[in-house]
Every structure is written in structure tokens, then in C-alpha cells.
Amino acid sequence: MFVQRRNIITLSYPRLFLPTIQGRFPVGVTTFTTPVQPLRSVGSVKLKNFRRARQDYPEHALLLEEVAFTAYYPAEVDASSKNGIPWFIRPIRDTLNGFSTFIGISKWLLWPVLYIFAAFLKIPAYPNAPLLIPKETLQWPLVIFSHGLGGSRTAYSQFCSGLAASGKVVLALEHRDGTGIACRPRLWNQGSQSDSRMLLYLRESDVHWDDDDAISVHPLPLRGQQLEFRHHEIHIAYSAFCRLVANDSALQIDTIDGTPYPKQSWAASGDLGLKRVRYENRVMLTGHSFGGCTVLSLLSRIPLEEYMRIPVERAVILDPWLEPLAIPGPVPFEFPSPPTSDSIGESGSSSLEAATVAPVASMDLDTKLPRPRMLVINSEAFTLWKEHYARLQKVVAEWEPQGGHILTILGSAHVSFSDFPVLPIIRKRTARPVLDTITNLSLSFLDDRLSEAIQTIPTRTMEIEIVGVKKDGKPKRKLVGNVGDVIIQ
Incomplete structure (x- = not known):
């Protein structure tokens, strides 16, 4: 609307916010990036359209160039702290193109519908605020989150902010394996960064393989190679964050837009000389849909040879999609006793191997890593998916043989775990x-x-x-009960 003051007409814009974050602490949000040097290609999948590729890697679809993750965390704020973070990934044009590709609708039809959200929608959190000094817990626990197909590092901001407001540091990955809506990896050259190409959602029709026999063992070949890519991203993000907290001067890390952030608040020590974030042990994993599949895959396989294991204590799997995983499985991987610190090697090297191994040198390595505890929270729709749910029960029984760790929420849909149902204007009464x-x-x-x-x-x-x-003639089923009721199995 127009506002007139002293004969000067200015234009004020609406401020659309997601629901207020409930919890003990205000929430800060900072998005970090770190380079992968040298960059590498993952898997054998190739692009059909070279215009979507890097010029020096004209065919490779899955390139590890840069890893990005958004940290949601308890923040130190005051009356002057800025509140509000864009929910749509910038630049807006990329995100609209990404949604167009993902949904299969012309961007010219989406533009007038989505632009108001893209321009004005905010996450009610504090950008690049200092990390709060922990008091009662001495250290903030660390959680790593993996998004689903068509997701992003902000698409689950309500869930991640809710964990952060309770006193946890959550690293939400921006997966650049073609499962996100849109992103722009940057090129890192001698400390400076420049834009690379735009990456949009990758469909099966966008890729091909030279040797079909080589991929016949995968239930869903593209998803199988994207899972491998995600493993790299999670390990590199975890390593980079550990080095940030450990104040490693050799670490290359920056905010995604180059804005300054209070680095010392992340590296500072608190009471008893402890770092503010607990990263050496009792790490937690969580993910939705293909992100839940990613967590299961990560926990059921030996780490790739250049990485040490992430010391995971618990995992929350939200409506996991199991079809990309081989049958039978997945089952928990039993880690052998970790090596001694003498066998780890020196830190500070610029190589990918040294960068990912270095954080483990300070960890407690004298005991065998226990099997992580697991909880699955399912939507009503996925529980009614009969064959899928039967498999899920078998999978969870490998981690939780006593049962009681699959919870189904009546009236929920697969999208209920993300921010989409609680967006302004389209918000449903039962979504929150x-x-x-x-x-x-x-x-x-x-x-x-x-x-x-x-x-x-x-x-x-x-x-x-x-x-x-249903339209196909099959019976339409629902669970008996009220919206929000929980079934425990």
C-alpha cells in the first residue's frame, strides 16, 4: 500500500511471516559454505543437456564443488537484533525456475502465484546472530538434518527452528545432488568466490548412463547415486562444522552470501573449557522422506574410506521413503572399535581426506560406538501404504527390536513435516x-x-x-480416529 508522509509518497510492503517459533531460546540462522577441493564427480550418471553442466565437466550430473548447510541455533539477541530471514532461496528467479521444473508447470504460470511469497515471506529468526552461551547444559547438542525431494535448507525451518529453540544446533543440508529446488555452487579460487552454474531439480528424464548393466543392481539408479552424493555432503558438512567450532585456522568457510557473522561465538569455550557445541559424541541425525532414506543409508553402511564415522547416538526419521534402498535392508552397521589417535594423521592439510579426518582426533576413541537409537514418525498416508509400511516395520525392528518406535500421526500427509502446510494464506487449521x-x-x-x-x-x-x-477402482482407506491422534507400533 501507499503511505504519504510530509508530501512524500513511499511504498510499504507486507511482511509475511511463518508461525512464531515456540521454545526457550530465540533462534539464529546462518548459512555456511565450504569448498570441495579438488572437486570430484560422484557416480556415473550423465546429463543429457550440456547447458546444465559445467563447461569443464560437460557430462557429469553429480559434481561435488561446494557444500552448503544452514545452521539453526540458540541465539544471543537484544532489542536491536534484526528479525526475519527470506524463506525462498535467493536469487528468486532460480527458485521459481526450480519449482517449475519440480512441479512440471510453466514458470510463467507460477510467477504471479509465487512471487508474493518469494519476495516477502520470512522465517521468524535472527540472521547471523551470535551463538548463545549455554548455561544449564554446558554444551549445545548437534543435530544434522537431511531434506526430501523438492526440499531445501529452509523448507523445514519450522521443524529445525523448533529443535533450535529447545537448545540444539541443527545443521540443515542444502543437498546439491539434483533433489533440491535450486542452488548455485560457487567457485573458490585463492580465497575468493564466484558464481557457478544454476542447479535445478534433476529428473530421471534429464540423465543417462553409458553402461546400463553397471546400474542394474540399484532399485532406483539415479536415487542410488544421489544417496552416495549425500553421504559425501553430510560427512564434509560435519567435518567443516567441527573444524569451525575447534577454531581451525586452515578451514575455508564463509556465509553463502558473504555477509559477516560472529565467528568467535562459534569457536569460544564456555564453562570447564568446553566448546559451546558438543560435536565429539552423541550427534543426532534426522531427515524427511528421501532425507529419512539418506539417514538410514548412512547408518547402515561403512563410511566412505576418506571419512571417519560420525558418532551418532540417536536418529529421528520422518516419513522415510524406502524404495531407493536395496532389499533386504537396511540394517545397522556395526562399527569396529575406532582407531587410536596415533593412526589418524596430521590435520591442517588442504586435501579433502585430511580435512574430513581431522576433527576425529579430539574425539573419545577408546570405546566401541554403540548402535544408534531410532524413532520413526510416519504420516497417515505412508502408514496406509501397505507394502511400504510392512517393510518399514522390519527395518525399524533391526534397530528397536522391542517395538514402540514407529509413531503414526492421524490426519497427517507426507508434506505435513515441512513448512508448506503452514505457509501464510494457504495455511490449514490442523497443519500447525x-x-x-x-x-x-x-x-x-x-x-x-x-x-x-x-x-x-x-x-x-x-x-x-x-x-x-479411488480412481483406479481400489478401496480408499483411512485410519480411525481424530486428527493428531498417535498410533504406536
């Missing part, structure tokens, strides 16, 4: 309570108080009713 339940159950499990939390929510036994007929 469902997302709050997802967040609270996840937190209670990560904090080892799941049994206590379950006592405070309505639960039901599994009961299915037929409510109609």
Missing part, C-alpha cells in the same frame, strides 16, 4: 497442531523422554476403515 506434535515427539525422543511425552497425547490402536473408492 500436527507439525507441533511432530516436533514435540522428535524433541522428546532426542532428549530421552519419549515415554513421558506419550502420556500427554491421545493415542489409539491401529484401525482402518473404507471410506470410498
Whole structure:
């Protein structure tokens, strides 16, 4: 609308915010990037359209050039702190092109619908704010989050911010394997960065292989190679973050847009000489859909040879998509006793191998890494997917043989775990309570108080009713109960 002041007409814009973040602490958000040097190609998948490729790698579809992740964390703020972070990834043009590719609708049709969100929609958090000094817990626990197909590092901001507001540091990966909407890896040359090509969502029709026999063992060949790419990204992001907290002067890291951030707040030590973030042990993993698949894949395989293991204690899997994983499996990988610090080698090298191994030198390596605990939170839609749910039960039983670690939330859909159902204007009445339940159950499990939390929510036994007929003639089913009820299996 127009606002007139002293005969000067100015234009004021609406401020669209996602729902207020509930929790004990204000939430800061900083997006970090770190280079992969030398860059490398992952897998054998190739691009059909060379215009989407790097000029020096004209065919390779999966290139590790730069790893990016957004940190959501308890922040130190005051009355002068700026509040509000763009939800749409910048530049806006890239994101709109990415949504067009993902949804399969012309960008010219999407532009008038999405632009108001793209320009004005904000996450209610503090950009590049200092990391708060922990008091009661001495150290903030570390959580790593992996997004699903068509997701991004901001698409789950409500969930990640909810964890951060409770006192956790959450690293939300921006997967650059063609599963995100859009991104622009930068070229790092002698300390400076420049834009590379735009990466949009990658469809199966966009790629090919020279040797079909070489990929016949994968249930979904493209997704299988994207999983391998994601393994690299998670290990590199974890390593870079550990080195940031450890104040490693050899680390190359920057914010994604080059804006300054209070680096010392991340590297500072608190009481008892402890770093503010606990990264040496008891790390937690979480992910949605293909991100949940990523977590399962990561925990069921030996780390790639250039990386040390991530000391994961717990994992929350949100509506996991299992089809990209080989059958049978996945099953927990039993790590052997870790090597001694003498066998790790020197840190400070610019090589990828040294950079990813270095953080482990300060870890407690004298005991065998225990099997991570696991919780799965399922949507009603995925629980009603009969064959998929039966497989999920078998998978979770390998981690939690006593049962009770698959929770289904009635009335939820696959998209309920993301921000999309709670966006302004299109927000549904039941979307926020469902997302709050997802967040609270996840937190209670990560904090080892799941049994206590379950006592405070309505639960039901599994009961299915037929409510109609689908277009393909099959019966349409639903779970009996009220929206927000939880089924425990």
C-alpha cells in the first residue's frame, strides 16, 4: 500500500511471516559454505543437456564443488537484533525456475502465484546472530538434518527452528545432488568466490548412463547415486562444522552470501573449557522422506574410506521413503572399535581426506560406538501404504527390536513435516497442531523422554476403515480416529 508522509509518497510492503517459533531460546540462522577441493564427480550418471553442466565437466550430473548447510541455533539477541530471514532461496528467479521444473508447470504460470511469497515471506529468526552461551547444559547438542525431494535448507525451518529453540544446533543440508529446488555452487579460487552454474531439480528424464548393466543392481539408479552424493555432503558438512567450532585456522568457510557473522561465538569455550557445541559424541541425525532414506543409508553402511564415522547416538526419521534402498535392508552397521589417535594423521592439510579426518582426533576413541537409537514418525498416508509400511516395520525392528518406535500421526500427509502446510494464506487449521506434535515427539525422543511425552497425547490402536473408492477402482482407506491422534507400533 501507499503511505504519504510530509508530501512524500513511499511504498510499504507486507511482511509475511511463518508461525512464531515456540521454545526457550530465540533462534539464529546462518548459512555456511565450504569448498570441495579438488572437486570430484560422484557416480556415473550423465546429463543429457550440456547447458546444465559445467563447461569443464560437460557430462557429469553429480559434481561435488561446494557444500552448503544452514545452521539453526540458540541465539544471543537484544532489542536491536534484526528479525526475519527470506524463506525462498535467493536469487528468486532460480527458485521459481526450480519449482517449475519440480512441479512440471510453466514458470510463467507460477510467477504471479509465487512471487508474493518469494519476495516477502520470512522465517521468524535472527540472521547471523551470535551463538548463545549455554548455561544449564554446558554444551549445545548437534543435530544434522537431511531434506526430501523438492526440499531445501529452509523448507523445514519450522521443524529445525523448533529443535533450535529447545537448545540444539541443527545443521540443515542444502543437498546439491539434483533433489533440491535450486542452488548455485560457487567457485573458490585463492580465497575468493564466484558464481557457478544454476542447479535445478534433476529428473530421471534429464540423465543417462553409458553402461546400463553397471546400474542394474540399484532399485532406483539415479536415487542410488544421489544417496552416495549425500553421504559425501553430510560427512564434509560435519567435518567443516567441527573444524569451525575447534577454531581451525586452515578451514575455508564463509556465509553463502558473504555477509559477516560472529565467528568467535562459534569457536569460544564456555564453562570447564568446553566448546559451546558438543560435536565429539552423541550427534543426532534426522531427515524427511528421501532425507529419512539418506539417514538410514548412512547408518547402515561403512563410511566412505576418506571419512571417519560420525558418532551418532540417536536418529529421528520422518516419513522415510524406502524404495531407493536395496532389499533386504537396511540394517545397522556395526562399527569396529575406532582407531587410536596415533593412526589418524596430521590435520591442517588442504586435501579433502585430511580435512574430513581431522576433527576425529579430539574425539573419545577408546570405546566401541554403540548402535544408534531410532524413532520413526510416519504420516497417515505412508502408514496406509501397505507394502511400504510392512517393510518399514522390519527395518525399524533391526534397530528397536522391542517395538514402540514407529509413531503414526492421524490426519497427517507426507508434506505435513515441512513448512508448506503452514505457509501464510494457504495455511490449514490442523497443519500447525500436527507439525507441533511432530516436533514435540522428535524433541522428546532426542532428549530421552519419549515415554513421558506419550502420556500427554491421545493415542489409539491401529484401525482402518473404507471410506470410498479411488480412481483406479481400489478401496480408499483411512485410519480411525481424530486428527493428531498417535498410533504406536
